[in-house]
Amino acid sequence: MTVLTTRRLVLREWAVDPADLARIFDIYSRPEVTRWLGAPGLPLTDPAQAADRLAMWRERHAGHGGRYGTWAIEVRDTGVVAGTVLLKPLPGRDEGTLTEDIEVGWHLHPDSWGHGYATEAARALVARELATGTREVYAVVAPGNEASMAVARRLGMTHVGRRTDWYGGEELETFVLTGGVNAPGPR
Ligand SMILES: CC(C)(COP(=O)(O)OP(=O)(O)OC[C@H]1O[C@@H](n2cnc3c(N)ncnc32)[C@H](O)[C@@H]1OP(=O)(O)O)[C@@H](O)C(=O)NCCC(=O)NCCS
Numbered sequence: 656m657t658v659l660t661t662r663r664l665v666l667r668e669w670a671v672d673p674a675d676l677a678r679i680f681d682i683y684s685r686p687e688v689t690r691w692l693g694a695p696g697l698p699l700t701d702p703a704q705a706a707d708r709l710a711m712w713r714e715r716h717a718g719h720g721g722r723y724g725t726w727a728i729e730v731r732d733t734g735v736v737a738g739t740v741l742l743k744p745l746p747g748r749d750e751g752t753l754t755e756d757i758e759v760g761w762h763l764h765p766d767s768w769g770h771g772y773a774t775e776a777a778r779a780l781v782a783r784e785l786a787t788g789t790r791e792v793y794a795v796v797a798p799g800n801e802a803s804m805a806v807a808r809r810l811g812m813t814h815v816g817r818r819t820d821w822y823g824g825e826e827l828e829t830f831v832l833t834g835g836v837n838a839p840g841p842r
Pocket of ligand 1: 687688689691692738760761762763764767768769770771772773774775795796797800802803805806
């Protein structure tokens with residue numbers, strides 16, 4: 656199911672099919688991707704774990720009515736899935752409790768780095784979210800993850816330093832985009 660389209664991309668649900676599951680495994684088994692993600696259970700070590708990961712994402716977003724999700728970024732020209740873009744409430748200091756702060760995030764396969772896909776996908780998603788009246792969208796980044804901080808900056812997000820409000824109190828570089836005059840337009 657398509658969530659959004661941009662000039663070069665289709666943002667869609669990850670599917671329970673062999674191609675998508677293989678791609679999930681290929682992305683989330685790679686240390687160069689997972690070293691920056693705090694999520695437990697990564698890197699994946701067995702292709703069978705891809706279906707579990709997808710089931711976890713679906714369960715996480717089951718009550719979100721399509722507003723929040725962990726979606727595949729498909730390149731329109733090639734059909735290649737570049738990676739994941741996500742929008743969701745941030746878990747708080749107590750990881751079990753979701754806050755009202757909304758996070759945008761991006762995880763690409765290394766074969767799809769360097770094309771602007773993360774920025775293009777996130778820009779569209781953030782614009783849609785801010786258009787609903789949400790005041791702010793956050794990106795939180797492990798210190799040292801320069802490539803991810805560069806995406807946040809390209810989106811026009813403001814760096815507000817390191818904060819410990821989310822993900823169990825982990826110290827994370829925090830970027831925020833506030834709706835209104837500086838909000839990105841759709842592309
Ligand atoms: C973070 C991550 C998504 C960034 O990927 P990326 O490819 O650098 O980011 P984008 O998709 O926005 O692409 C931007 C790059 O494409 C280049 N580019 C090439 N063609 C472009 C085009 N047509 N339009 C825009 N940018 C283009 C840009 O110049 C930029 O490269 P540069 O940084 O060398 O200047 C990637 O490094 C990743 O998946 N890392 C592992 C997971 C991770 O850390 N996720 C974030 C957790 S907080």
